[in-house]
Amino acid sequence: MNTARLASTAKLGQLVRFALVGVVNTGTYYGCYLLLLTRLPYLAAHTIAFCLSMVGSFFMNARFTYRIRPTWRKFLLFPLTNAANFAITTGGVYLLVDVARLSADYAPLIAAAAAIPLTFVISRTIMLRPDNREVPESLVEPVAPATPNA
Numbered sequence: 001m002n003t004a005r006l007a008s009t010a011k012l013g014q015l016v017r018f019a020l021v022g023v024v025n026t027g028t029y030y031g032c033y034l035l036l037l038t039r040l041p042y043l044a045a046h047t048i049a050f051c052l053s054m055v056g057s058f059f060m061n062a063r064f065t066y067r068i069r070p071t072w073r074k075f076l077l078f079p080l081t082n083a084a085n086f087a088i089t090t091g092g093v094y095l096l097v098d099v100a101r102l103s104a105d106y107a108p109l110i111a112a113a114a115a116i117p118l119t120f121v122i123s124r125t126i127m128l129r130p131d132n133r134e135v136p137e138s139l140v141e142p143v144a145p146a147t148p149n150a
Contacts, residue, residue, distance in 0.1 A: 017065040018120050026112055029053035033108055042104040046093055054082050066127045073131050081123040088115040
């Protein structure tokens with residue numbers, strides 16, 4: 001199998017795993033949203049549920065989708081992957097509820113589906129980016145070679 005085909009197969013596998021994580025994450029988000037909706041206005045419920053599910057999404061995508069070790073750096077960058085998602089879903093929820101007069105119960109699911117393609121591209125870019133935090137050699141102390149016990 002040539003390199004281009006292997007890369008394409010890897011991307012397809014990641015996309016499938018990303019979609020599976022998305023289903024779990026959407027279920028988590030939606031459950032939190034509906035629970036919060038009993039006490040909060042829909043946009044507040046959406047925002048809090050979105051933030052809570054983003055943490056779970058980071059760990060599921062790191063371990064399952066991209067099969068990488070989670071790092072603080074990637075965790076801190078991960079919200080950038082969701083910035084576009086948040087804008088699309090928030091705008092979508094608003095348009096669907098206030099303009100199209102759809103139920104606030106179902107609007108987030110439709111808006112989330114619309115955000116998937118862009119979210120995958122951004123997520124893959126950030127999660128697979130090397131951490132590039134090498135320490136310059138001038139700051140590294142040489143390690144003395146181990147000597148056998150006499």
